[in-house]
Structure formats: C-alpha cells, structure tokens
Amino acid sequence: MDTLVKLSFYFFAATSVALGAASVCYIAYAIGRVRVRRATLATSAGTTVTSSSADFAPGNVSFGQWGSLLTWFGAFFAFGAVLFRTIAAERLPTANMYEFSLTFVLAITIMYIIFERMYGIRQLGAIVMPIAFGMTLYIWSLPADMREITPLIPALQARPIMTAHVSAAIFAYATFAVSFAAAVFYLVKKRWGIRWLPSLEVLDDVAFRAVGIGFPLLSLVLILGSVWAHDAWGVYWSWDPKETAALFTWLVYGVYLHTRTLRGWRGTRSAVILLFGFAAVIFTYYGNYFFGGLHAYGGV
Amino acid sequence: MAQLTATTGSPSRSPVEVVIDRIWRFFCSVRMAVFEIALLALLTLIGTLRGSDVPQWIADAWPFTQPLVDRWYAWDVFRSPLFASLLAIIAIAIAVCTINRAPGIWQTISTPRIRTSPGYIDRAEVNARFTASMSAADLEAGLRSELKSRRYRFMTEQVGDQIHFYADKNRWAKLGTYPFHLALILILVGGIVGSMFGFRDVEFAVAEGETRAVGHGTDLSVELVRFTDSYIQTGDAQEYRSDVIIYDGGTKVSEGPITVNHPISAGVATFYQASFGISVDMVIKDATGAELYNQPLEVGFFNLRENPDAPAGLIRLPAQGVQVAVVAPDTNRANRPDLDTLQLANGQVWVQVSPLDANAGGDTMETAVLDQGQPQDVAGLNLLFERESRFTVLQVAYNPGIPIFIIASVMLVGGLAVTFYFPLRRIRGIIQDSADGGTLMMTPLAKRDWGGKREFFALTRDAGERLGAAPDVKRPDDEGNWDHHEADDDTR
Numbered sequence: 001m002d003t004l005v006k007l008s009f010y011f012f013a014a015t016s017v018a019l020g021a022a023s024v025c026y027i028a029y030a031i032g033r034v035r036v037r038r039a040t041l042a043t044s045a046g047t048t049v050t051s052s053s054a055d056f057a058p059g060n061v062s063f064g065q066w067g068s069l070l071t072w073f074g075a076f077f078a079f080g081a082v083l084f085r086t087i088a089a090e091r092l093p094t095a096n097m098y099e100f101s102l103t104f105v106l107a108i109t110i111m112y113i114i115f116e117r118m119y120g121i122r123q124l125g126a127i128v129m130p131i132a133f134g135m136t137l138y139i140w141s142l143p144a145d146m147r148e149i150t151p152l153i154p155a156l157q158a159r160p161i162m163t164a165h166v167s168a169a170i171f172a173y174a175t176f177a178v179s180f181a182a183a184v185f186y187l188v189k190k191r192w193g194i195r196w197l198p199s200l201e202v203l204d205d206v207a208f209r210a211v212g213i214g215f216p217l218l219s220l221v222l223i224l225g226s227v228w229a230h231d232a233w234g235v236y237w238s239w240d241p242k243e244t245a246a247l248f249t250w251l252v253y254g255v256y257l258h259t260r261t262l263r264g265w266r267g268t269r270s271a272v273i274l275l276f277g278f279a280a281v282i283f284t285y286y287g288n289y290f291f292g293g294l295h296a297y298g299g300v
Numbered sequence: 301m302a303q304l305t306a307t308t309g310s311p312s313r314s315p316v317e318v319v320i321d322r323i324w325r326f327f328c329s330v331r332m333a334v335f336e337i338a339l340l341a342l343l344t345l346i347g348t349l350r351g352s353d354v355p356q357w358i359a360d361a362w363p364f365t366q367p368l369v370d371r372w373y374a375w376d377v378f379r380s381p382l383f384a385s386l387l388a389i390i391a392i393a394i395a396v397c398t399i400n401r402a403p404g405i406w407q408t409i410s411t412p413r414i415r416t417s418p419g420y421i422d423r424a425e426v427n428a429r430f431t432a433s434m435s436a437a438d439l440e441a442g443l444r445s446e447l448k449s450r451r452y453r454f455m456t457e458q459v460g461d462q463i464h465f466y467a468d469k470n471r472w473a474k475l476g477t478y479p480f481h482l483a484l485i486l487i488l489v490g491g492i493v494g495s496m497f498g499f500r501d502v503e504f505a506v507a508e509g510e511t512r513a514v515g516h517g518t519d520l521s522v523e524l525v526r527f528t529d530s531y532i533q534t535g536d537a538q539e540y541r542s543d544v545i546i547y548d549g550g551t552k553v554s555e556g557p558i559t560v561n562h563p564i565s566a567g568v569a570t571f572y573q574a575s576f577g578i579s580v581d582m583v584i585k586d587a588t589g590a591e592l593y594n595q596p597l598e599v600g601f602f603n604l605r606e607n608p609d610a611p612a613g614l615i616r617l618p619a620q621g622v623q624v625a626v627v628a629p630d631t632n633r634a635n636r637p638d639l640d641t642l643q644l645a646n647g648q649v650w651v652q653v654s655p656l657d658a659n660a661g662g663d664t665m666e667t668a669v670l671d672q673g674q675p676q677d678v679a680g681l682n683l684l685f686e687r688e689s690r691f692t693v694l695q696v697a698y699n700p701g702i703p704i705f706i707i708a709s710v711m712l713v714g715g716l717a718v719t720f721y722f723p724l725r726r727i728r729g730i731i732q733d734s735a736d737g738g739t740l741m742m743t744p745l746a747k748r749d750w751g752g753k754r755e756f757f758a759l760t761r762d763a764g765e766r767l768g769a770a771p772d773v774k775r776p777d778d779e780g781n782w783d784h785h786e787a788d789d790d791t792r
C-alpha cells in the first residue's frame with residue numbers, strides 16, 4: 001500500500017510540474033505579442049524624426065499547442081495519482097482536503113480539455129490552468145501527514161453516497177472554473193476589444209454551457225448531501241454553514257441563469273455575476289477553514 | 301352602409317382587476333425574481349458567515365462595528381420571519397410564473413407558428429440559401445430526410461406557391477422548467493409537512509440494559525443491549541455502535557446494530573446513532589428502606605461548577621421534594637485540572653442533595669463522595685453507586701415529508717438535466733420553385749445562442765451534400781474571431 005501511496009504522490013508531483021508549464025504556455029498564448037514599430041522620416045531641413053507605436057498581435061500558436069499537450073500530460077498524471085490512491089485506499093480519494101483537492105485537479109483538467117475540444121479555443125487555459133496549478137500548490141502546502149491513508153471516521157463511512165456527493169461537487173466546481181475563465185475574458189474583450197480572443201458570443205456561450213453543466217451537478221450535490229445527512233444525522237437540512245455556503249453558491253448561479261433572460265443583463269452583467277459565483281465556489285471550497293458545524297472534519 | 305365605431309383605449313377595468321393584474325405582473329416579473337433570489341442569496345451569506353469567525357474579524361479590524369457584529373451573531377437568519385417570508389414570496393412567484401408561461405410553452409410544443417417571411421429570413425443574423433436544380437417538392441423531401449435523421453420534427457404549410465416550414469428538436473425539454481420549479485415548492489412543502497406532522501427527538505439517551513419508551517404517540521420502546529466504541533491507533537474514532545432491540549407495544553419488531561450512517565427503522569420512527577456517554581447505576585432509598593430510584597443515570601448532559609468538565613446528571617425526586625446531582629470522574633486528560641475541585645478517583649461519584657429546583661449550590665442540603673458498592677446516608681437518603689456503564693444517545697425521528705422530498709429531488713435534478721442537456725433547436729424557412737429548379741432559405745431561431753448556430757452550420761453543410769447544392773451561408777459579423785482560432789488551432 002505504501003508503494004501505491006508514494007506512486008500516487010510522485011504522479012501528483014508530475015501533475016504539478018505539467019500544469020505549471022501549461023499555465024505559462026497558455027498565458028503566453030493568450031496575452032499575445034507586442035510589436036513595436038519605428039518609423040524614421042527625414043525632414044526638408046535635413047533633420048530626422050523617429051516615431052514608434054506598439055501593436056499587439058496574437059500569441060504564437062505553438063504556445064497554445066504546447067499548453068494543450070502539457071494539459072494532457074497533467075490530466076494523465078493526475079489520473080494516475082487518483083487511480084493509485086483509489087486502489088491503495090479502496091475508495092475514491094475524497095476524505096480530506098489533500099485527497100479532495102487532488103481529485104479536483106483531475107476534474108478541472110478534464111473539464112477544461114472537454115471545453116477546449118468542444119469549442120476549439122485555447123485561450124481559456126490561461127485562467128483555468130493557473131487555477132489548477134494553484135490548487136497543486138495548495139496541496140503542497142498541506143501537512144505531510146495528510147498524504148497517509150487513514151480509515152474513514154464514522155461520519156464518512158458511507159462510500160457510495162460519499163463518492164457520488166463529492167464527485168458531483170468536484171465536477172461542478174471544475175465547470176464553474178471554466179465559466180469563470182470565460183467571464184473574465186468576456187470582460188477583457190468587451191473592455192479592450194482584443195481581437196484574437198474568442199468572440200463575445202462564443203465566450204458568453206462557453207460560460208453559459210459550463211454553468212448549464214455545473215448547476216445541475218451542484219443541485220445534485222445538495223440533494224445527495226441532504227440524503228446523506230438524513231442517514232447520518234437524521235435530518236435532511238441542518239442549516240450547517242457548509243450546507244448554507246453551498247446553497248449560497250447555488251443561488252448566485254440561479255441569479256445568473258435568470259439574468260440571461262433579461263434584456264440588458266446578458267453579457268457584461270452576467271459575466272460579473274459569474275465572477276461572484278466563482279468567489280462563492282472558493283468560499284464554499286475552503287469553508288472548512290473558518291466554519292464550525294457538522295462539516296468540521298476533512299483534516300484542515 | 302357600414303357603420304364604423306371606434307373605442308378609445310381598453311375597456312375600463314375595476315380597481316380590483318387592476319390590483320390583481322399588478323400583483324400578477326409583480327410575481328411574473330423576471331426582474332423581481334432576480335431581485336428575490338439575490339436577496340435570498342444575501343441573507344444566506346449573512347446566515348452562513350454567522351457560523352464563522354468572519355464577523356468577529358471585521359469587528360477586530362474596525363472596532364466601531366462591534367455592536368453591529370454582536371447583533372449579527374445574535375440574529376438567527378434562517379429562522380427569522382424575513383427569511384420565511386422571502387421563501388414564501390419566491391414559492392408564490394414560482395407558481396404564478398409557471399402558470400403564466402404555460403400557454404406560450406405549450407403552443408411552442410404543440411402548435412408552433414410555421415409561417416414566416418423572406419424578409420425575416422434575410423434580416424436574420426444567420427441564414428442559409430440553397431439553389432438546386434430540383435423542384436421545391438424534391439427540396440422539401442431532401443431537407444425533411446436530413447432533419448429527420450437529426451431527430452427534428454418537420455412541419456410545413458403551403459402559402460401560395462411557397463412551402464413554409466418549421467423544424468424543431470428537443471421540444472419537450474421546454475417542459476423541464478416545470479418539474480424543476482415545482483420541485484422547489486415541493487421541497488418547502490416537504491419541510492413544512494415534516495415539521496408539522498413529524499417528530500424529532502435529538503437526545504434520546506438509553507443506558508445499557510435499559511428500555512426506554514419513544515413516546516410521541518407511539519408504542520415503540522428501545523432496549524440498549526450494548527454500546528461499543530472502537531478507535532484506530534491514532535486515536536480517531538473507527539465506529540460507534542449501539543446494539544438495540546426495538547419493541548412495539550411490548551412485541552419485538554426489530555433488532556440489530558445502529559451505527560453512524562446506518563439507522564434502523566421500526567414502525568414510523570427511524571433511529572440514528574448520535575453520540576454516547578457514561579451512565580452511573582444508582583439506587584436511592586428513603587429512611588424506611590423503600591426504594592425511590594433504581595436505574596442507570598446518564599451523565600454528561602449537565603455540569604457543575606465543582607468541575608465544569610466532569611459529566612454530571614440529575615435525579616429528581618418530587619415526592620421527597622429533593623433532587624440529587626451526581627458527578628462522575630473527569631477522565632479526559634485534555635481538560636483543565638485546575639478546575640477540578642472534586643478530584644474523584646475511578647469507582648467514585650460525587651453527589652449533592654438539594655431541594656427540588658434549587659439553584660445549584662445555593663440551598664445544598666448535603667454533599668458526599670460515594671465509593672462503588674458502598675451505600676451511604678446523605679441528607680436522609682440512602683444512596684448507592686452500583687457501577688458505571690455506558691449509554692447511547694440516539695436521534696429518533698419521524699418525517700412524513702420524506703416521500704415528498706424524494707419526489708422533489710428526482711424532479712429537480714431531472715428537470716434541470718432535461719433543460720440544460722437537451723436544448724431546444726428551431727429552424728424556420730421557405731422553399732419554392734424557381735426558373736432553374738428550386739430555392740430553399742432558412743434561419744435558426746438561435747439569437748445569442750452560439751451552440752444553436754453552430755449546429756445550424758453543420759446542418760447546412762450536410763443538407764448541401766444531400767441536396768447536391770452548395771449553400772450560401774450568412775454568418776455572424778464577428779465569426780471571423782472563432783474561425784481564426786479554429787483554423788490555426790487544430791484542436792477539434
């Protein structure tokens with residue numbers, strides 16, 4: 001078992017390196033290049049005048065291609081890390097923040113790859129991959145004893161529903177990360193009109209499609225959490241801070257979905273709501289750090 | 301001779317009708333829905349943060365906010381009238397909105413408008429035009445085949461020499477909004493039903509060997525045979541297990557272990573493992589030797605100032621007008637030893653006899669330390685501490701709202717999945733004969749729907765191959781942006 005745990009950790013380390021490199025490539029691709037043009041003119045008086053102007057141009061396509069390749073590597077290594085730990089623990093690794101974050105890194109790379117393939121655009125990687133890479137840095141910062149596999153505490157001894165509940169949460173958060181990236185680029189494109197970014201309509205559609213996947217998943221998280229709470233604690237809903245934080249996130253995305261039907265709200269305002277939505281996701285994700293209550297386990 | 305009459309404005313309506321209309325519009329307004337959900341989100345955030353240190357961080361950073369923060373901590377948002385009222389308004393809005401939208405949605409599904417106009421198609425942001433050396437009828441047949449292969453419904457209407465058509469896919473998904481929104485109301489209804497007609501006892505303590513009645517109008521009782529708790533090497537809990545027998549009217553109806561996540565149901569009630577503790581078996585007799593009390597006493601629900609960390613229990617003897625507080629040894633090494641003024645050893649309990657309902661310590665009649673198995677006279681009572689045992693704390697609940705909640709859950713997730721994963725696709729167009737054969741023009745109803753447009757482009761490509769005619773496709777002005785990236789990125 002120790003060998004598998006170590007192997008899982010080495011794969012995680014490789015994931016971290018791959019996603020860090022992918023982030024650099026995607027950022028270089030999305031930011032583009034700055035071309036400085038100089039012109040020198042000779043005047044009739046015999047003097048010369050030099051003027052310069054900066055021109056922004058699309059990033060080198062090869063940066064984007066390298067970003068994609070490295071993301072695939074990252075996904076492969078993250079899959080290996082999760083797989084080996086799953087075999088070692090005989091359950092999906094979702095019992096503490098180390099395991100939860102590890103599986104989240106896998107989910108976020110998978111969801112990003114799906115959207116990259118679906119829309120044929122790579123610029124979103126400049127935001128999504130740094131989030132995934134940041135998550136690996138967070139994992140590095142966790143206490144080393146979390147890497148050990150320990151038996152589940154009684155409250156978590158419900159493997160099928162725990163797997164379903166936590167997996168749904170991880171994939172919901174991952175798709176919300178994609179929608180966040182699309183919203184950021186939407187606002188950037190709208191403000192500065194950078195022409196090599198995807199069109200506003202595409203960015204709006206990516207964000208909506210991502211929320212369209214994530215919102216039902218988050219609903220499933222709340223439902224499965226309620227069913228689990230009923231079995232474990234005898235009550236569906238306890239107004240526990242972690243529960244209500246997830247409800248808050250769900251409501252923010254509910255606001256987003258409704259605003260899209262309003263004239264004048266689709267676009268910029270919807271994108272701003274998505275920024276709030278992802279802030280709510282982060283708030284819920286790290287809630288264990290500052291919430292008490294029934295969810296105050298997870299090893300933080 | 302015809303007589304013309306003119307009316308000015310709409311027929312006058314009664315004030316009641318005007319009021320009803322305004323209320324109806326208020327609840328139907330999407331803008332109001334957004335405001336209501338946003339307000340609910342804000343209240344939820346306030347209530348969530350109340351369970352954290354965040355408000356105190358704010359007060360620490362800006363001391364003048366301390367009074368506000370104190371009120372924040374004191375306000376139970378989720379049980380406040382404001383929160384309940386907002387939920388009620390949202391529930392009504394959902395119901396009204398759902399009813400209001402029903403006719404339009406049903407018309408889209410059952411009898412959509414087929415007729416369109418060349419001007420509408422020409423002005424559309426996206427359209428496609430085919431000119432083929434075949435008749436309009438053949439064009440229609442070819443397009444119908446193509447759309448059928450893509451699971452579209454195809455409807456036509458002859459308008460003069462033109463064939464107008466309407467095609468759609470996933471039309472039933474439009475109904476997905478109904479189960480989803482109805483589910484939200486049902487969840488609230490389930491919660492109300494559960495709280496009104498069910499019961500929940502969160503501290504149902506039963507000592508080993510004891511049988512305790514559930515009450516709440518049932519004949520159920522629970523006997524705790526044994527409680528066991530096991531731990532792993534790190535000291536973390538591995539399992540809490542209560543082996544119980546459940547009786548209904550004295551007849552055994554269920555038996556088995558209750559562990560966390562694995563409750564047992566019997567009759568209407570369900571029994572959940574909640575916590576556990578220590579109990580002390582006490583026997584109390586009066587001066588004549590008559591037995592006043594003989595059963596396990598659960599300790600841990602009270603504490604006394606003699607050692608606030610030690611588990612304590614209370615025996616009330618109303619006939620004698622006294623109460624007996626019992627304190628067991630504090631075995632938790634993490635507790636503060638300086639607070640322990642009793643210094644009890646294992647096999648000892650501390651007792652305090654006082655008048656019934658007396659304030660702790662105020663009117664104490666007598667205190668004593670009892671050694672296990674040795675009776676002792678205290679304040680006219682003979683007290684015996686027989687032994688220490690365990691008790692379990694179960695949660696007993698009956699929730700008639702469960703079936704409603706389960707139905708609502710399926711409707712909620714199913715409705716959302718149908719709505720988002722099966723988007724409605726619609727196309728309108730006109731087919732007509734021309735001098736060289738036939739022409740076909742069509743447009744998707746996909747305003748601000750990039751996915752719908754993309755599917756339309758794929759359709760025009762395949763339809764062109766089927767009809768043997770290259771389509772003339774009008775694309776969005778900014779589509780060059782995506783084409784650029786699709787062209788130089790081979791990521792598809």
